[in-house]
Amino acid sequence: MMNGGFYVVVVVLMCLMNDVASAQPLFVLGDSSVDCGDNTLFYPYFHGNLSLLPCNGSDSSLLPHLLAEKMGLPYIPPFYSQNGSVQAFFSGLNYGSAQATIMNPSRQRHQSLNQQLRQVFETMQLLRLKLGEGIADSFINSSIFYLSFGKDDYIDLFLHNSSGVMVKYTGQEFAGILVDQMVHAMRNLYDANVRTMICIGILPLGCTPRVIWEWYNSTGVDDGSFCVGEINDLVLEYNTMLDEHIVELNSGWPDAQIIFCDVYQAIMKIITNPNYFGFEDAKSACCGLGSFGARIGCLSVEMACEQASAYVWWDLYNPTLTVNSLLADSAWSGQPLYDMCRPFPIQDLLHTSIS
Numbered sequence: 001m002m003n004g005g006f007y008v009v010v011v012v013l014m015c016l017m018n019d020v021a022s023a024q025p026l027f028v029l030g031d032s033s034v035d036c037g038d039n040t041l042f043y044p045y046f047h048g049n050l051s052l053l054p055c056n057g058s059d060s061s062l063l064p065h066l067l068a069e070k071m072g073l074p075y076i077p078p079f080y081s082q083n084g085s086v087q088a089f090f091s092g093l094n095y096g097s098a099q100a101t102i103m104n105p106s107r108q109r110h111q112s113l114n115q116q117l118r119q120v121f122e123t124m125q126l127l128r129l130k131l132g133e134g135i136a137d138s139f140i141n142s143s144i145f146y147l148s149f150g151k152d153d154y155i156d157l158f159l160h161n162s163s164g165v166m167v168k169y170t171g172q173e174f175a176g177i178l179v180d181q182m183v184h185a186m187r188n189l190y191d192a193n194v195r196t197m198i199c200i201g202i203l204p205l206g207c208t209p210r211v212i213w214e215w216y217n218s219t220g221v222d223d224g225s226f227c228v229g230e231i232n233d234l235v236l237e238y239n240t241m242l243d244e245h246i247v248e249l250n251s252g253w254p255d256a257q258i259i260f261c262d263v264y265q266a267i268m269k270i271i272t273n274p275n276y277f278g279f280e281d282a283k284s285a286c287c288g289l290g291s292f293g294a295r296i297g298c299l300s301v302e303m304a305c306e307q308a309s310a311y312v313w314w315d316l317y318n319p320t321l322t323v324n325s326l327l328a329d330s331a332w333s334g335q336p337l338y339d340m341c342r343p344f345p346i347q348d349l350l351h352t353s354i355s
Contacts (some may be wrong), residue, residue: 055236064076078095
């Protein structure tokens with residue numbers, strides 16, 4: 001028989017579930033694609049990419065939060081804001097950390113993939129303590145887990161060779177290491193009763209303002225192209241490999257659903273035909289200084305251009321809210337950027353029964 005305190009918690013949970021209709025909780029893990037720096041301890045002091053503001057305004061301008069809104073969820077709060085109550089993370093939590101990497105960093109300035117996973121398991125343990133095994137497992141089973149990593153591994157560990165990784169591994173080997181760790185993370189989540197995941201690929205880094213600026217500085221060549229093909233080939237290696245492994249996981253886990261969202265191909269469609277999508281500049285950052293707005297990143301909103309919606313890129317490596325909105329629409333419904341998420345758009349993922 002349930003004691004009084006446990007009964008109250010269960011009743012509160014059920015009332016909250018009714019209040020949010022049938023929305024499924026969203027738990028977010030990732031890098032600056034999911035966190036503007038607010039969820040990264042001491043980010044203003046230790047950010048290493050010369051851009052203090054990796055998004056326009058707040059986390060609410062980023063892809064997972066735009067998707068949460070489409071799911072009928074309120075703003076997903078950061079992990080460090082929780083107070084230990086069930087209500088605090090009923091709609092989900094954001095464990096993301098700007099500049100987070102898949103590989104464990106040599107200096108603990110941000111929460112890597114493994115560190116964020118540990119925070120996830122802390123949350124699950126708290127759920128089980130508060131609600132009991134059965135209800136907690138049901139809650140976890142009904143939740144959606146969103147993973148968006150890899151960009152900063154290439155920026156910090158491979159392209160800039162800050163840890164000698166480029167010397168040790170070829171592009172294919174490096175991609176394989178990262179994908180293996182991502183698959184391992186998904187297996188750990190599956191073993192913890194997670195059955196619904198959204199996994200985001202890496203955007204076309206070779207088209208970002210900082211990479212274009214560095215390429216121009218090192219080669220002295222500006223042939224008018226929007227992207228550095230050699231860098232994009234490295235990213236494609238990772239994305240293709242991750243996509244293939246997710247297909248295998250879906251085949252081996254008939255009781256689970258994993259969606260892969262190919263932001264690389266989606267953004268490439270925008271860059272190759274920017275005017276069609278309403279953009280005037282697909283090469284320079286809206287917020288930054290120097291050539292392509294990429295010599296110095298976005299240190300304050302006062303540095304930003306007057307009309308961010310005309311730009312594809314917000315800062316050194318991150319897209320604008322307008323691009324993220326297009327990505328969110330396409331991830332959700334499959335339009336206007338067809339087949340961004342597969343095997344089906346995210347709206348088809350919600351409230352489907354998995355047997």
